[in-house]
Amino acid sequence: MNQILIRFLKLFIPALSRQGIDTERLFVIVETKLLMDLRRSMTHAVSNDVTDKQEKDASRRFVFVLIMYGVFSIFIALQIALVSSLMLSMIFFHSYLLFMMAMTLITDFSAVMLDTADNQIILPRPVTSKTLFAARILHIFVYILQFAIFMGLVPIVTIFIKYGLLTGLASIITSFCAILLAVFLTYLLYMLVMRFANEQKLKDIISYFQIFMTIFFAIGYQILPSLINLKELTLHFSLSPVSYIAPPVWMAGSLEAVYERKYDALHLLLIALTIIVPLVLFWVMNKYLAPSFSKKLALVNLDPTGPVSPARVRAGTRRRSLPAILSKWTCRSRAEQSAFELTWKTTGRDKLFRLQFYPSLAYPFVFLFIFVFRSSKDMGTTWANMSQSNNFLWLIYILLFLVITATSQIRVNENYAASWVYFSAPLQYPGHLISGSLKAILVKFYLPLMLLFLALALNIWGIRIIDDFVLGFFILMNSVLITGELTDKNLPFSKAPEIKLQSGSWIRILFMILLIGVMIGIHYIALQFPVIQYILMLLFAISAYLLLKRMQSMPWSKIAL
Amino acid sequence: MDHIITLSDLRKKYNDQYVLKGIDLSFSQGQVVGYIGPNGAGKSTTIKIITGIIPDYEGEVKVFGLSVATHALEIKERIGYIPELAALYDVLTPLEYLSFIGRLYKLGDDVIERKSMDLLGLFDLADKAGMRMNSFSKGMKQKVLLISGLIHNPEIIFLDEPLSGLDANAVILVKELLAQLKNAGKTIFYSSHIMDVVEKISDRIIIINKGEVIADGTFTELKEKASLGSLESVFTELTGNNEHYALAGTFIDIMKN
Known part of the structure; x- marks a missing residue:
């Protein structure tokens, strides 16, 4: 063709050469x-x-x-x-x-x-x-x-x-x-x-x-x-x-x-x-x-370095950056804090990550539009009846997809070879690196959107759904941590960017989806019984804590290379 | 008027800062000129201005007696430029790439193919002439680049760090190539920070730092000036970097604390 x-196009040669081309x-x-x-x-x-x-x-x-x-x-x-x-x-x-x-x-x-x-x-x-x-x-x-x-x-x-x-x-x-x-x-x-x-x-x-x-x-x-x-x-x-x-x-x-x-x-x-x-x-x-x-x-x-910029970093006088402050709040060990900051900064700067992940930031909104607002023919009545429905569950769980996408893309980087530093560093528990980068994703991408959706939900359903968001938060944490448990345990940015199916992953992914489905199902049933909700909140909080501890204490032998 | 290149009061500004601060130089035909300086000294910028790649500058630049500002095309037809990074279209094969470049110089297809194959053969790349270059090493790409800069038999050859990434054998070959090109009467303008290459084949060495020429002469002249052994120490003394010893000591001190 x-x-x-x-x-x-060669038909235009005379016209083009007249232009001095x-x-x-x-x-x-x-x-x-x-x-x-x-x-x-x-x-x-x-x-x-x-x-x-x-x-x-x-x-x-x-x-x-x-x-x-x-x-x-x-x-x-x-x-x-x-x-x-x-x-x-x-x-x-x-x-x-x-x-x-x-x-x-x-x-x-x-x-x-x-x-x-x-x-x-x-x-x-x-x-x-x-x-x-x-x-x-x-x-x-x-x-x-x-x-x-x-x-x-x-x-x-x-x-x-x-x-x-x-x-x-x-x-x-x-x-x-x-x-x-x-x-x-x-x-x-x-x-x-x-x-x-x-x-x-x-x-x-x-x-x-x-x-x-x-x-x-x-x-x-x-x-x-x-x-x-x-x-x-x-x-x-x-x-x-x-x-x-x-x-x-x-x-x-x-x-x-x-x-x-x-x-x-x-x-x-x-x-x-x-x-x-x-x-x-x-x-x-x-x-x-x-x-x-x-x-x-x-x-x-032509000028890759450019004239030296006057903004020099001087020790001591530098203001603490946002990720540095947040990592102090959310992570206890130095390794975890370090992984948190690395993940925070890399996700903002890496071309490949931005290209692959940022468009998926739009999906929650698109899916919301499709699932929540297009369920009946007339948008106005849908909106009016919204407060009677249980659609806020969508608002809670739609972000799960986003978090899981991010955690899988965080493993990959073009400079994957640079991950040798993890191995040469005196780290007893490499799990801290994984938990640190997971926390960064949650704070950077999940939390702001969750708060936005919470605000939206409060507007529609009122204060009563706040405990659902709390329960939803813990169930989501469980889901993410279980996903981490069931997929390959790569250190952040340590995998070459190529599409490789994980060994025996289908069964694990199926199991994972089933488990997440069951948990959300439990939440749905619990909507009828407020007392059970509080018990579930406690149970899921404990299990999320235990899963996090398990992730953090992951030994080197489990890390996927 | 036997100067093949003349620069008078050449200045170049990036973001309101002069990277070239008034360079006056002229070169005669057949000279091999080593243009030396640390990174960011303005070597590449100078070469890019002379070869007509950067069109806006202050001062006057003449090649073959023609002004670069007005006769870039005529000048480009008679010079060869070999850049430092292995910048080429690596989804093409060497043969396709050379044919692309050759046609830009309006060479005939048969000439291009014959020359390409022969030159690739000299560089041990004949068996790879039909392979796509994205699997090539940096050195192999640099060889193709060298050929692409010479295929039209240019009168002046500009090389910007031509040895970076080449394997040891290729380095020897390139050095020999430069010597032979010199014998063939070509003018060679050569930028580098690697000392030992320049000192053997250059008729004239120009040292540039922070956009200014700080030394100009033959190797022996420069050596006498500095009364020191190798060009490397000439270079370090002239560019004011001889506090390396103190730097290393401070480094150790900071590391310990």
Whole structure:
């Protein structure tokens, strides 16, 4: 497919060389980059230093994303088929294209946009920064075109069937313009961010976008199907003048012009905007923004150390950091405190951990939305009846998933080899390291969310559910500690990041799930009998304490290597 | 006008701090220049400015009598640059990578392939020419990098810490290579903090510290100046790091307490 796309793009050679771009070198770079994408086995080029195992993981993710896009595009196609107004359905379609493309670019293709290896490899060669920039844009464009074909195929076929050949062909052009626009808007965003922040900030922002995407997909699946019942909406559908600012409206308007043969001033203007704006943007970027952007990018890795920052750490005068204070409160032994602080800091800084774990921070909210608030058809009545239900159990236990995910990901780190320090250190009970990092996860990720949900629950159910939260807390502790007991006992950050099934893990995991289910079941039954709740609270508190002691006194012989 | 490179009052600022504080140097054709300094002295920055990688600087830089600011492309076609980190696209095979680089210099496909295979053979990499480089060691990548910087027969060769990560045999080969390149009339500009390499093949040694040239001359000249044995001690004396002995003593004291 790449070959066809490349041949298609070579049609633009005259236009490109008129811009002062060396097209021969341009295509050498683009072809090589596409070859490399293929080599990365369609990994979305997440990072430059991924291991093979990660590549496989990433390619699985790629397939997952493709399937999600496919499902979405079927929704969009249905919407085109069902909504009677061409204008409305086309606004939807192009907004969808524009939005999805921009999001895909931001979340998955950032590595290519920010590939500083280019500076080292290509800039010393006789290639102008203008040509390199054009090559980057073209590369991204070809890559994204493959996505676009996947996303747009079903909707466009639907347009062909419903609105005929001419409109269908026109919709291909307008989709094309939407994609171009998405590429430019994304680049513009990057340039803006790079202007005011450093590369690290940019990466942080990208990971927030990734979290946002996760939430968007999950909630989108709940909402989109109901949006298809738009027929009644169509009747009183009219565009306010302000909406003509939005690019999808231009594109939809252009298609309306083609379909209804309305070539009045307004429609001609919309057609002109559709085609000219992306071209003008390209010209502006190439002429004015690209040089400064490449310069900025060049700085990113040219100066790794940078001028020495004046903020020196001096012994004694340094203020105690938050994790240092918290570790004093929660851990008794020095080893445990140390593991607590290490875990706290690493979970905030490690790229891999953040990429894998932070999106799952969104899941509790998504699941809550699905389970609690979508149980009946009308959201209003659900809300009104909420205080009569036992749904607060969801609020209590939904975080269990999060904690268990974190404890399993905390074992893994790219610098796993650095864990030799644990073994060379004079530690009698390595269990302290595991309990310390577990405590860090609980304090850092579980506690704030739990308090948030508690506040929410207090609002809905009142003070009476507070003892349920206390019982829930102890049951959750039991569950987490039992999970720790039944899975491999890795020291924090000591495992290589590869997907390896634990030996005989299925039975253990099944047992674990069963046990957790039973405990939550006991809680559910105990809702009827307040007295039993207090007895259970005491029992689970004691068992959690004993399990913790057991974890802390874990000997070296049990540690998994 | 027989100077092949001239730098006049070259300055470069990062985050409002000058990392190059006015460098004036000129080099004639065929010279082997060792450019030495501790980490952060400004060696790489200087090389990146001369090779046209960093476009914004203050002062004037001319290569082949052409200004880098206006004629970067023409200059880049005639020079070779070999960076310190093994920065290359390692999902490609050496052959594919060299063909990529070669085409950027607009060399013909057959020329590229012949040269690549021959040069890879010299570096004992012929049997790995079709393997992807992500399994390569740092030294193997550095060899490919060396070839990629020389494949277009450049007139000036810039090397930024070219020996880092190479195995002992490759180090000897590279040293010999540099000597032969010198015999072939190439100008070599070479940055390093490793002393023993520079002292044997350099016609001229420039020592730079904190963005300023602090010594310039042949090895013997520098040696006379310092009246000390090896270049390493010249270097330490010139860069003011001869309080190592005291430092080590303090270290021990702190460790004990």
